Amino acid sequence: MDAAVERAMEVFWSRGYHATALPDLLRATRLSRGSRYAAFGDKHSLFLRALDRYIADALRRMEGEFDPRNDPVAGLRAYLAGYVERTSGSSGRRGCLLVATAMELAGQDAEVGRRVAGFFKAMEAKVMDALSRAKAAGNLADGVEPAIAANILVRFVEGLRVVGKTAPARIASQAAADALLGRFVK
Template sequence: MPAQVPRGRPRSFDTEAAVERAMDVFWSRGYHATALPDLLQATKLSRGSLYAAFGDKHSLFLRALDRYIADALTRMDGELAARKDPVDGLRTLLAGYVDRTSGASGRRGCLLVATAMELAGRDTDVDLRIRRFFEAMEVRMAGALSRARDAGKLADGVEPSSAARILVCFVEGLRVVGKTGTTPSASQAVADALIERFIK
């Protein structure tokens, strides 16, 4: 009878909770400024446990970035759900961005935008994730705009995919401008004016 290979000890921590805590560190400090001791302190893991679970700092960062992207797309799917009025959904989406770019949240900025500024063009894994995220945003917005067109609510001459690209650029630009302390009322006024250009 062949000898049985002993199984490794099961993990005694919540992997997703550790990813979320690591995400907060990367979000606050940036990739390069985050050191291993910062991650060990935030996740409450030993060096060995962290490496066994995630591989290395870069792999953990990609897991954190994936978590951030998944959360953002899940939120967007709820805001732009097909059962909802598409124009109301787009207004809700923009209002959410205005809220997240105000106050302390706004000064913290967006993990994805910060990552793009720090690593894009130098990290192919990051490049792929950022590109796919923006494409996914654009597809969802274009879908809502197409439903608005089908309902007769889109202004003449507005093409859903082009308008979606404009909206993506707007909301991501809003994340950058939000770091300067812009007021929610000013941001909301611009968001409202933009939507008004697209609908009847």
């Protein structure tokens, strides 16, 4: 089932929710119509499972970047570097399933909207925790409030996702990330 969800996620990611048809999902999941319905229910239910998978993968990645046993500033740099990498060149053109979903469905589908908003809230909490630990260690610039800086950083990386669709040069995105983080940390 995990492999089928992964393959369905790839289809939704490349086509979007509305442009993905049942035959696309049947081919991708390698399930018959009846098996797919029995395992996942309708298209919307399968999409929610795929979106949950994408969110879980992103949160797992952030857990590693923001491991509390590691230096929080190094974690913030790794977090931003990961976004720069995923949003530059051909990787950036692929885009982000979560951002594409937010644009396509979040305003019309309450369940999707809750998941997207929940992910952004969880991301902001992880960034704020790292910034709070950096502040406690004396590594934040004077006057920087972790909650406000976390909100700005989350908005910045999601903006990178949108701009990434134009395949910007990695060096430009990295320079922007470095300049922004340089405003927050010593």
